[in-house]
Amino acid sequence: MKVQVHVTLKPGVLDPQGKAIHHALEGLGFAGVADVRAGRFFELDVADDVTDADLDAMCAKLLANTVIENYRITRA
């Protein structure tokens, strides 16, 4: 089974990379972009008996640093 994990910076955590990407978009002439936040995406191929609690632990223990990041798990 495919599981998707999105890791994003918590609101309020400054994101210099997102800011630089935003500037680059403006430099390319794309108007109307108010803000860019960069994140990380994982696709896990897991056995069917892997539980939601297992997935949550994987995110909390390794995939995300919960000091600065939130994560969202989606079973495909």
Added chain:
Amino acid sequence: MKTAVIVFPGSNCDRDMAVALETVTGRAPAMVWHRDSDLPAGTDFIALPGGFSYGDYLRSGAMAARSPILRAVAEAAARGVPVLGVCNGFQVLAEAQLLPGALMRNAGLNFVCRTAALTVENSQSLFTAAYEAGETIHVPVAHHDGNYFADDETLDRIEGEGRVAFRYAEPVNGSARRIAGVLGDAGNVLGMMPHPERAIDRAHGGTDGLRLFEAALGVLA
């Protein structure tokens, strides 16, 4: 004094750290590989060196923080053994939650490599006892991910508890409250982005890092 340097794949300041420890103690440290699960018996000082452990995969220090030897380091730290993490070593200690906060990409996005002026904030810790509070020292920095972040509540707490060991005298990387080095809650773990092991020999431009090792290794006259 039995010291140990933890070596990860991608560490690149491990030998500098070993030279610093041997210079101060007169005895070469044990070089301990990341896959070992135990420290040499009687280890009484542990250093996590700078570098790019595991190629900075996932996040700087993230993989190293989950390596077998880190469990032994955490146990030793809990017993009160001094642990010094420099640069990538600081990132590893933060990822391992032995220190609060996280080290993010520098605010200017550039790798910063120069000598930085630091203010000694706490001269009472076992690592900083040979400095004067408020003293300015000069120590090299060389990092891409040194932008210290913690939420305001945590920052207030560690400042209130005297756990900010060093601050940058001027902004270097966007660190919250210009924090350059943080102590653990029991005072025996120090993480810092600047490299004291690169400031122990006059021929390399300065010796301001030497007193950190002298204090921590208990060899002050």
